[in-house]
Amino acid sequence: MNQSTEQVCFRVNTPSVIYEKFDDELVAIHLDTGVYHSLSGSAADAFELLSREATITELAEVLATRYAAGVEAIQAALEPFFLQLKKEDLICPVEARTPRGPLELKNTGTSLEFTAPTLEAYRDLQSLFLLDPVHEVGEAGWPNPAPGAGV
Amino acid sequence: MKPIVELFREFAEQAQAEYGLQEKRFSIGGCDVRLRFAGDRWSTLLTKALNHLLHTGTVKPQGRTFTVSILDGSMTPANPLLRFYLKPLTDFWPQYTGPRGELLHLHGGPVQAFYKPGPDHLSIVDVESDLGFFWKRDLTPLPYYEVGSPLRALLHAWLRQQDVQFVHGGAVGTAAGGVLMAGKGGSGKSTSALACLNSGLQYASDDYCLVGRGDDRQWNLYSLYNTAKLVGDSDLAKFTGLASEVWNPERGPDDKITIFLNESFQERLIPQFPLRAVLVPVIRGGDKTWIEPCGRGEALMALGPSSLAQLPASGRKDLDIVGHVVRELPCFRLNLGTDLSQIAPAITNLLGQINP
Incomplete structure (x- = not known):
C-alpha cells in the first residue's frame, strides 16, 4: 500500500454492511453478498472506528493508545487487513469527508497485547441471503424449483 | 394508498x-x-x-x-x-x-x-x-x-x-420461562427441540420463532410455525411417535421430512413464554450433554446471520434487535451428546437455575 493509499479515508460500506459489536467481538454482515464476518480484538476496534471514517494512519494512532505497539507497527499490520476489508467490499473510500470529532475507542483498557487484525469470512448462508436463480431453478428449467431451493 | x-x-x-x-x-x-x-x-x-x-x-x-x-x-x-x-x-x-x-x-x-x-x-x-x-x-x-x-x-x-422480530432458532420452555436455541441448519436445533417434546418442557419452534418485549420490557418468545423438519429417515428414527405424522412421505431426495406438530402433539405446544436465555447448540462426540456459559459474540454469530438470511426485508433493525436479545439475556453453549434423553433434563436444570 503506497503513501497515497495510506491517506485515503475509508468508511464502513453502509447500508449494505451492518454490524453489531460486543466487548471485543464484532459480527458484520454484507447484505448484498450474503457473506458474514467475525472480527475480534484490534480488528473489531478498527472496524468500529471505520464507521466514523478514517485513514489507516488515523486508525493506527488511535489503536496505539490501547495496544502495546507503536503506530508504525500497527499501521503495517492494518495494511493487509484493509486489503481484506476492501476485497470483501466491507469498506469503501470516502469522497468528501464528514466533519467529526477526534476518533476514540469506546472500550477501556490500555497496553493490551497487540495481535495483527484479521478477518474471517463465512459464506455458508449466501444461497439463503440471495435470490439465486441458478439454485432456485432446477434442471427442468424455469419455473421448476431446484430440490431444496430456499430451504 | x-x-x-x-x-x-x-x-x-x-x-x-x-x-x-x-x-x-x-x-x-x-x-x-x-x-x-x-x-x-x-x-x-x-x-x-x-x-x-x-x-x-x-x-x-x-x-x-x-x-x-x-x-x-x-x-x-x-x-x-x-x-x-x-x-x-x-x-x-x-x-x-x-x-x-x-x-x-x-x-x-x-x-x-x-x-x-x-x-x-x-x-x-x-x-x-x-x-x-x-x-x-x-x-x-x-x-x-x-x-x-x-x-x-x-x-x-x-x-x-410492530417490534416483533423473527429469529431463527428452536425454542422450548414452560409458562415460567424457556430458552432459544440459535444456529444455522445442521447445528442441532431441530433435534434438540424435538428431544424435549415428551419432557416437561413444551415446544415452541424448531426453526423460526418470534421475540418481542412484553409490558414489563422483558423478552417474550412467541411460537410461529408448528412445523418440525428433519433431514432424513435416520433422524426420524430417533423420535418415537413421529413416523406416522410425516406430512410428505413421498418427497424429493433433498426435501426435509416435514411434520405438523399441532395435528397430534397440540398439548405439547406452547404459544409463548418469557425468554430466559440464548443457547448455542454444538454437536459433540460422546453421550453426554452439558451446558456452559458462552460469549455474547458466539451467540450473536449463531443467531444473527441465520436469522437475517432467509428474510429478504432484513437489515439493520433486525440485527439491532437480535443484538439486544443477546446483550440482555444470559448466553450458554449447549454441548449436545448422542444420548438425546439428556437434552431436556439439561435445559430443565438450567431453567431451574435462571428462572426467577
Whole structure:
C-alpha cells in the first residue's frame, strides 16, 4: 500500500454492511453478498472506528493508545487487513469527508497485547441471503424449483 | 394508498367475491393477523403451520390488524394495469429484482415487495395500511419449505414494524420461562427441540420463532410455525411417535421430512413464554450433554446471520434487535451428546437455575 493509499479515508460500506459489536467481538454482515464476518480484538476496534471514517494512519494512532505497539507497527499490520476489508467490499473510500470529532475507542483498557487484525469470512448462508436463480431453478428449467431451493 | 397496493386491494376484493371469501384469524407474536383466501385452494395448505395460533374467539386482539390476501394466477385481475404489470414481471423477473428478490421499482418506504422465483410468488406488504398480498403465479404445488414456513417475507416485514422480530432458532420452555436455541441448519436445533417434546418442557419452534418485549420490557418468545423438519429417515428414527405424522412421505431426495406438530402433539405446544436465555447448540462426540456459559459474540454469530438470511426485508433493525436479545439475556453453549434423553433434563436444570 503506497503513501497515497495510506491517506485515503475509508468508511464502513453502509447500508449494505451492518454490524453489531460486543466487548471485543464484532459480527458484520454484507447484505448484498450474503457473506458474514467475525472480527475480534484490534480488528473489531478498527472496524468500529471505520464507521466514523478514517485513514489507516488515523486508525493506527488511535489503536496505539490501547495496544502495546507503536503506530508504525500497527499501521503495517492494518495494511493487509484493509486489503481484506476492501476485497470483501466491507469498506469503501470516502469522497468528501464528514466533519467529526477526534476518533476514540469506546472500550477501556490500555497496553493490551497487540495481535495483527484479521478477518474471517463465512459464506455458508449466501444461497439463503440471495435470490439465486441458478439454485432456485432446477434442471427442468424455469419455473421448476431446484430440490431444496430456499430451504 | 400506494398504486400497486390499491391495484392488489381491488384484485383481492374481486377474486374473493368471485371465488368466495375464506378468512382465518391468527394471533401471531401477540398481533392480530387475518389471512383472506379467494376460494379454498390455498387455505388449508398455507395454514397448516399456523393452526396452533388460530384465534379461539376468547383472545381480544391488541393493536393493529394485518390483513393478508392470498391470490394466484388462475384469477384474472379485472384491472388491465395489473394484468400488464404481472405478465412481464413473471416472465422477466431478473430485470425487476435486486439481489434479495426485492422489486426495485416498488420497494421502499412503507411498501416492500419481493418476488421469489422457483415457488414463483410475489409478496407485497404496506406497513402503513397494514395490508399484505401473496400472489402465486401458477397452480404448481408449493415446496415443503413454503408449506412448513409460510408467508415468511410478509409476516417478517409487518411484524418488525410492530417490534416483533423473527429469529431463527428452536425454542422450548414452560409458562415460567424457556430458552432459544440459535444456529444455522445442521447445528442441532431441530433435534434438540424435538428431544424435549415428551419432557416437561413444551415446544415452541424448531426453526423460526418470534421475540418481542412484553409490558414489563422483558423478552417474550412467541411460537410461529408448528412445523418440525428433519433431514432424513435416520433422524426420524430417533423420535418415537413421529413416523406416522410425516406430512410428505413421498418427497424429493433433498426435501426435509416435514411434520405438523399441532395435528397430534397440540398439548405439547406452547404459544409463548418469557425468554430466559440464548443457547448455542454444538454437536459433540460422546453421550453426554452439558451446558456452559458462552460469549455474547458466539451467540450473536449463531443467531444473527441465520436469522437475517432467509428474510429478504432484513437489515439493520433486525440485527439491532437480535443484538439486544443477546446483550440482555444470559448466553450458554449447549454441548449436545448422542444420548438425546439428556437434552431436556439439561435445559430443565438450567431453567431451574435462571428462572426467577
